[in-house]
Amino acid sequence: MDFSQMLPMLVQEAELFTPAYVEAADWLREQRPEPELIVDAGSGPGVISCLLAEKFPGARVVAVDGVEPLLAEARARAERLGLADRFSTVEAELSDGIVDVEYPADLLWASRSLHHVGDQRAALEGFVRSLAPGGTLALLEGGLPTRFLPRDIGIGRPGLQARIDAVHDEWFTRMRSELPGSVEETEDWPALLTAVGLRHTATRTFLLDLPAPLSDEARAFVVTALTHRRNGLAEGLDPEDLTTLDRLLDPDDKTSVHHRTDVFVLTAMTVYVGVKPE
Numbered sequence: 001m002d003f004s005q006m007l008p009m010l011v012q013e014a015e016l017f018t019p020a021y022v023e024a025a026d027w028l029r030e031q032r033p034e035p036e037l038i039v040d041a042g043s044g045p046g047v048i049s050c051l052l053a054e055k056f057p058g059a060r061v062v063a064v065d066g067v068e069p070l071l072a073e074a075r076a077r078a079e080r081l082g083l084a085d086r087f088s089t090v091e092a093e094l095s096d097g098i099v100d101v102e103y104p105a106d107l108l109w110a111s112r113s114l115h116h117v118g119d120q121r122a123a124l125e126g127f128v129r130s131l132a133p134g135g136t137l138a139l140l141e142g143g144l145p146t147r148f149l150p151r152d153i154g155i156g157r158p159g160l161q162a163r164i165d166a167v168h169d170e171w172f173t174r175m176r177s178e179l180p181g182s183v184e185e186t187e188d189w190p191a192l193l194t195a196v197g198l199r200h201t202a203t204r205t206f207l208l209d210l211p212a213p214l215s216d217e218a219r220a221f222v223v224t225a226l227t228h229r230r231n232g233l234a235e236g237l238d239p240e241d242l243t244t245l246d247r248l249l250d251p252d253d254k255t256s257v258h259h260r261t262d263v264f265v266l267t268a269m270t271v272y273v274g275v276k277p278e
Helices: 007-016 019-031 047-055 068-080 120-129 158-177 190-193 214-232 237-247
Strands: 038-042 060-064 089-093 105-111 131-140 144-147 199-210 266-276
Touching: 007 019, 007 047, 007 158, 007 214, 019 047, 019 199, 019 266, 038 047, 038 120, 047 060, 047 068, 047 089, 047 105, 060 068, 060 190, 068 089, 068 105, 105 266, 120 190, 131 190, 144 158, 158 214, 158 237, 190 199, 214 266
Parallel strands: 038 060, 038 105, 060 089, 105 131
Antiparallel strands: 131 266, 144 266, 199 266
């Protein structure tokens, strides 16, 4: 996956999902009120890194990612928001562990980055080594797929998004199997946190519910997301579903998501918290 090519979509999604991330950050402040150093492991373009810097004004924040163009965007965002004096970046692959930070992290945030590492347990062990005694790891993985449309949209066969999700699940399994050093792992995140030496202290799911009618920004994200699914999963999708997707993405088609009044954004993101023993 070329994440540098995905930069606009990553920014678009993170900005739209900010209300849920704000709730998660407020909840984490209850878990870890005054961290001195926060590491965002797999930060991407830094939208959430900067949010964490705003929510924890006494902390330094280090955004760690393996893609320099994403880190450049993170630094530019921090500069625009007046956070640059306590914001820095480190280019590193999560599979290699988190290195080159000033001191052990008090709070380590990993949002949908761990599943891009072949050996997830080994990566978690690296996260733990980077935590200070008593430090907190917040892992966002799983949750529920994002939905945009009713089951029956009046064109094509009902249940389009459920079928897209099924094809995506198959793609995800292949993607994981093809990662360097891939290791199969049951996605029992609390058990994995315990297995790497953390004390699992809390799990919470955060809902993003943007009902119809959508704002222009949210509608634009739906177009981007469905285009990404259509292009990335074309080989696995039924020809009829591809035709339906093409109609949904055609701005000249009145049944498309560009014009429909029933388009929404609904998703759920789950965060698992573990604490390193003192």
